[in-house]
Amino acid sequence: MIIKSIKLTNFRNHHSYKLTCDDKTSLILGSNGWGKTSVLEAIYILTRGKSFRATDPEILNRDSEYYRIELEYVNGETTVATYDGKTKNFIVLDKKQKRLPKKHKYPVVLFLPSDLNLISHSPGRRRDYFDRIFAEFDEKYATSLSKYHKALKQRNELLKKDYLKEDNLFSWNIMLAKYGTDLHNYREQFTQEINQKLTPTYHSIAENNDKITINYQSEAPKSEQTYLNHLEKNYERDHYLGHTTFGIHRDDYVFNFNNQPADGSASRGETRSIILALKFIEADLINQKLHQKPIILLDDVFSELDETRRRCLIKNFKDNQVIITSVGSSS
């Protein structure tokens, strides 16, 4: 899918802004705080259904009562999102809906400067990162994840109560075991698929013999029953601590560089090449799985990359629609 234009009204600092996009590459130039990332954020909301960095109250322009964003695709299709301080609506084909319908979601590969620190980020940031990608690979992943988090929240709320009967947790345990094993299997499968491509893709960026792998680390078992047993066994400890101490919400993805943890062994440049390779693979797997070319959103990453890696990035995404932001004069 190709974006024709994006219009922003009262979205962050933009009271009224329109970008007409090129089929190939569009460049958004502006000084710091001009609102470049916000334009990508609006595109992301209208293609993926929610922001990659904030909630609607934070996004709504501080002096305004509503925001409205509108994306037009080259085939004439439009997606609108509105928020009035209370209610968020998506309008697609003249129909108002609370969420962006699956049929009107389009794949995006988002590259933020902070992604370059993914390898040394906290496990939570890495989980969020891969959750976002895996949800693009398969909508069922997104559904299981949202059900898992709902159940986890409910279970944790109960665990905070002084008086609690173990039986009260039963239905939440069942759900956590069901969706937990489901997500565990997806994570294992998707990490494996990434790993198959990681070293060769890395070699296409940095010509050497280094071996790169992602080690998916999870304490969760493959069987739903064993998962359930673990949750039940931990009841007293969880009640004492007031939260669920076992499950896939504690997973991690460790990057290895020549069989050593990359965090601490790979150089800055090598780390950048690994992340670049990961982005190429994301686009590749989206292509393979969904038969769609993702839209590429590059937020100010050029300044973080050297000439060789910049050229590599452009070359790799030459057949995609790419929207780039960069610090500079917009005149």
Ligand SMILES: Nc1ncnc2c1ncn2[C@@H]1O[C@H](COP(=O)(O)OP(=O)(O)OP(=O)(O)O)[C@@H](O)[C@H]1O
């Ligand atoms: N809800 C809001 N209402 C009004 N202004 C906001 C709101 N949220 C953020 N801003 C401001 O909007 C501006 C644009 O933010 P944005 O992150 O898009 O800028 P940017 O051009 O990407 O900047 P940088 O080059 O530093 O990354 C910032 O000055 C920010 O403080």
Ligand SMILES: [Mg+2]
């Ligand atoms: Mg920015």
